Amino acid sequence: MNLISDSTRSHAQRAWTLVEVSVAVCLSSVIMAALMQTSLFTSRSFVAMGNYNELDQLSRNALDTMTRDIRQAKVFSPKYYRTNMMIFTNLDNGYFGYVWDPRTKVVSRLSGGFSPASGSFVNVQSNTVLTGCEYFSFRIWQRNPTNGFQFPWSSAGNPIDTKLVDVSWRCSRRVLDKFNTESVQTAKIVLRN
Amino acid sequence: MRTRLSAARRQQGNLILVALILSGIAGLTLGSYLLLAQNQNVSIYRSQGWNSSMVVAEAGIEDGLQLVNLYIGTFDPKQIYQWTNDAGGAHWDQPSAAVYHVRRTITTGVTPGTQPNTYEVWIFNTNKAAPAVYAEGTVPWTYMHASASQPMFAQAGSSVAPRSPLVRKVLVNTALQPLFVMAMAADRGIDLRGMGVRTDSFDSSDPRYSINHFYPSNNPSMTKDNGDIATNAGFLDAMNIGNAHIRGHVRTGPGPNTININSGSVGDLAWVTNKGNTGKIEAGWSATDFNVAFDPVNVPTTGWLAPDASMMNYTDTNGVKYAYRITKPDRWEISGLTGSLLVDAPTNTTVEIKIGPDDVSLAGSDAIRITPTGARVLLYMTGAHFDLTGGAIIDNQSGIAGNFFLYGSTNCIDITFAGNGNFYGGIYAPQADFTLGGGGKDTYDFVGASVTRSVTMMGHYNFHFDEDLAKTGPSKGFVPVAWNEK
Numbered sequence: 220m221n222l223i224s225d226s227t228r229s230h231a232q233r234a235w236t237l238v239e240v241s242v243a244v245c246l247s248s249v250i251m252a253a254l255m256q257t258s259l260f261t262s263r264s265f266v267a268m269g270n271y272n273e274l275d276q277l278s279r280n281a282l283d284t285m286t287r288d289i290r291q292a293k294v295f296s297p298k299y300y301r302t303n304m305m306i307f308t309n310l311d312n313g314y315f316g317y318v319w320d321p322r323t324k325v326v327s328r329l330s331g332g333f334s335p336a337s338g339s340f341v342n343v344q345s346n347t348v349l350t351g352c353e354y355f356s357f358r359i360w361q362r363n364p365t366n367g368f369q370f371p372w373s374s375a376g377n378p379i380d381t382k383l384v385d386v387s388w389r390c391s392r393r394v395l396d397k398f399n400t401e402s403v404q405t406a407k408i409v410l411r412n
Numbered sequence: 413m414r415t416r417l418s419a420a421r422r423q424q425g426n427l428i429l430v431a432l433i434l435s436g437i438a439g440l441t442l443g444s445y446l447l448l449a450q451n452q453n454v455s456i457y458r459s460q461g462w463n464s465s466m467v468v469a470e471a472g473i474e475d476g477l478q479l480v481n482l483y484i485g486t487f488d489p490k491q492i493y494q495w496t497n498d499a500g501g502a503h504w505d506q507p508s509a510a511v512y513h514v515r516r517t518i519t520t521g522v523t524p525g526t527q528p529n530t531y532e533v534w535i536f537n538t539n540k541a542a543p544a545v546y547a548e549g550t551v552p553w554t555y556m557h558a559s560a561s562q563p564m565f566a567q568a569g570s571s572v573a574p575r576s577p578l579v580r581k582v583l584v585n586t587a588l589q590p591l592f593v594m595a596m597a598a599d600r601g602i603d604l605r606g607m608g609v610r611t612d613s614f615d616s617s618d619p620r621y622s623i624n625h626f627y628p629s630n631n632p633s634m635t636k637d638n639g640d641i642a643t644n645a646g647f648l649d650a651m652n653i654g655n656a657h658i659r660g661h662v663r664t665g666p667g668p669n670t671i672n673i674n675s676g677s678v679g680d681l682a683w684v685t686n687k688g689n690t691g692k693i694e695a696g697w698s699a700t701d702f703n704v705a706f707d708p709v710n711v712p713t714t715g716w717l718a719p720d721a722s723m724m725n726y727t728d729t730n731g732v733k734y735a736y737r738i739t740k741p742d743r744w745e746i747s748g749l750t751g752s753l754l755v756d757a758p759t760n761t762t763v764e765i766k767i768g769p770d771d772v773s774l775a776g777s778d779a780i781r782i783t784p785t786g787a788r789v790l791l792y793m794t795g796a797h798f799d800l801t802g803g804a805i806i807d808n809q810s811g812i813a814g815n816f817f818l819y820g821s822t823n824c825i826d827i828t829f830a831g832n833g834n835f836y837g838g839i840y841a842p843q844a845d846f847t848l849g850g851g852g853k854d855t856y857d858f859v860g861a862s863v864t865r866s867v868t869m870m871g872h873y874n875f876h877f878d879e880d881l882a883k884t885g886p887s888k889g890f891v892p893v894a895w896n897e898k
Contacts, residue, residue: 411895
């Protein structure tokens with residue numbers, strides 16, 4: 220026995236009306252657009268957040284390495300002092316330094332020896348510490364604070380004055396050509412030796 | 413009978429499927445977000461722990477330095493080396509002959525449920541004049557993270573995730589810091605208003621820079637350029653050089669225009685002797701970063717003896733009268749001094765004299781005279797005023813600065829030398845204002861070094877820093893000279 224009547228079958232097999240289709244398409248479009256927008260926003264922020272995480276981690280590692288290096292340095296070389304470069308002498312009379320190239324936006328750690336005969340660095344090894352660095356600055360100060368708060372400025376020509384190195388940088392990356400993820404680090408490091 | 417699902421029922425199934433997929437995507441996205449946030453959180457916590465472990469290691473270094481400097485203030489290296497006798501009392505163990513070790517736990521500020529920070533310190537005393545301090549700071553870092561495994565069903569919360577402790581290691585080499593490292597140091601102002609004041613240095617232990625241990629007066633080429641003067645003060649004209657010629661460096665505390673110079677000069681021998689440099693300071697020979705703590709004198713508290721009658725009112729073969737004559741190397745205590753004092757002790761001995769609570773007030777032809785036997789005199793001034801006026805002098809007849817030291821306790825607030833004779837010795841009185849006058853038309857030598865609260869130099873003095881004081885003289889104690897992070 221067939222329990223489905225002809226009238227029911229005809230109703231079930233009947234096509235959508237134009238109005239029904241139009242409404243469905245409109246609603247679907249709105250929902251899809253909302254979904255796509257949400258998806259796009261989520262993806263962007265997701266990438267931005269991951270990017271920031273990575274930048275922050277790289278910056279933190281760079282700062283850890285830099286503070287350890289500078290803290291146990293003996294003295295810096297005034298001849299090579301720039302706001303984007305500092306070369307230090309270690310207790311073992313080896314050399315190391317950090318330099319920022321504003322064109323490539325790369326901060327590198329240099330290490331090696333120095334030849335008094337040629338007056339130049341020898342066996343220089345360069346390791347990239349940071350990339351995408353928009354801003355980088357070294358400033359030097361005397362160790363003893365005045366009035367307990369402010370560190371007096373140190374002359375670049377007199378390295379024995381200098382006991383405090385102030386380093387700041389800002390690294391950024393563009394994500395999907397829209398977001399600019401930034402990581403800012405700043406620290407004051409006292410030379411212990 | 414055949415049963416069929418209606419179209420509405422099929423659509424409901426699709427909806428559930430779509431809802432599940434969308435929920436899955438949303439959940440996955442949310443989970444990823446949380447994971448990223450957690451990673452960031454972990455990174456920050458770890459970074460804090462990493463930085464904290466350096467602070468803890470530094471605390472260990474401080475602990476080690478405190479032990480090796482147990483006897484600072486005595487200024488005597490032999491006394492300073494005695495710290496090893498007290499290591500056990502400070503809960504240090506001794507794993508081997510020249511190694512001292514301690515492990516301490518920092519319990520202050522520990523969050524309940526977390527492990528405290530600890531440090532271990534080893535002191536390697538193979539070279540007793542330069543012990544090395546090695547410290548390991550351990551910080552058992554943790555971080556809070558979201559967790560659903562709470563006592564109540566579906567309860568959200570957080571729990572602590574322990575991680576391997578962070579350990580940082582520091583090795584610090586130390587050395588004895590000399591009490592006298594420059595010709596003249598002061599906590600407050602230095603005013604060289606006298607006429608023709610000069611400073612330079614020599615080395616009584618080096619025949620290249622001395623003649624029979626004495627200052628090479630007639631041979632400037634044997635002198636050196638370390639007649640440094642320095643003050644902690646950083647105010648306007650804190651150091652008035654005036655017309656003095658300083659063969660050495662000048663340093664003040666931080667501040668603008670801290671050095672005033674008129675017709676004097678500062679620099680090396682060639683610079684200072686060049687008249688074209690009048691009123692100038694050679695490049696690199698001045699700085700404004702001087703910041704030194706002058707520790708108070710630790711006057712020995714026991715073993716002081718009062719001179720008996722046989723040591724008083726002595727007249728020598730030349731008819732010179734002395735209120736006291738000390739011949740025995742010991743600790744002698746005198747309440748005050750208004751007459752001459754003669755120290756005539758055997759060679760290579762040390763005589764300690766404490767004067768106080770009354771003043772030292774000598775005038776006319778009075779003198780504190782030390783015969784040239786080679787005995788060393790340590791004079792502790794615990795009275796307020798140490799005044800030598802008129803023709804009164806400290807007559808260290810050995811001519812060796814290392815044979816006489818005047819230590820002013822915190823009670824000693826001024827030291828005045830009339831300045832009518834040469835002075836050989838070291839003065840360490842960080843609470844006393846030091847005034848050096850006299851000289852008249854004559855010029856005298858001040859051979860040695862001084863550390864006082866302030867300096868006012870009005871006489872005609874040539875100040876010769878004996879660099880041997882920095883090598884074999886009194887010491888402030890052990891200070892770090894090399895910092896290595898492992």
